[in-house]
């Protein structure tokens with residue numbers, strides 16, 4: 196079990212069945228990203244979020260996360276006001292990790308065979324409209340230059356800015372680690388590790404429900 200001293204303590208994520216959650220992940224350091232993404236999805240589903248209401252998009256690197264989150268959320272608002280019945284693939288691109296989307300799903304959502312994420316509108320649980328929470332996932336591993344510091348700093352600021360501008364819970368899934376070993380541990384890929392993606396999934400549900408309550 197995760198050490199509550201350093202972690203978020205007991206999950207307050209309750210019934211996520213009414214929620215629509217987006218996950219946007221960078222593709223750099225893919226092994227770690229895959230594990231973190233899987234951890235987040237597992238916890239969302241464990242809280243009752245329906246697989247068809249988990250929308251996943253990817254971007255090249257962490258630097259691209261703020262603009263992607265901003266456009267994806269804005270697009271979901273527009274979609275709500277237009278009451279569109281289009282596909283849930285708001286950025287029009289496919290995730291590189293489509294297998295994670297279909298895992299354990301009812302097959303009404305996920306890869307349509309050509310790698311695109313076309314959610315079926317016939318699924319009874321499928322929601323439209325603004326996302327209730329967004330999880331941004333990236334892994335920055337320090338190299339030999341100050342590149343890492345620049346990206347970590349502005350990406351973090353950018354994500355916070357989008358969160359406050361839109362007033363939507365934006366879960367900070369940006370790992371900034373000094374080496375690969377630290378990353379493996381935080382992705383739960385070592386014996387003594389813990390998958391932080393799981394905490395991000397729980398945080399998304401908790402914050403989405405609290406935001407509805409606080410509105």
Ligand code: DLZ
Nearest residue numbers: 221223255256257258259333334335336
């Ligand atoms: C260029 C770069 C480097 C060196 N390292 C990482 C990294 O560790 N993690 C990550 O997510 N992205 C990295 N990138 C890519 C940048 O985030 C960005 O995608 C490119 O500079 C293009 O804008």
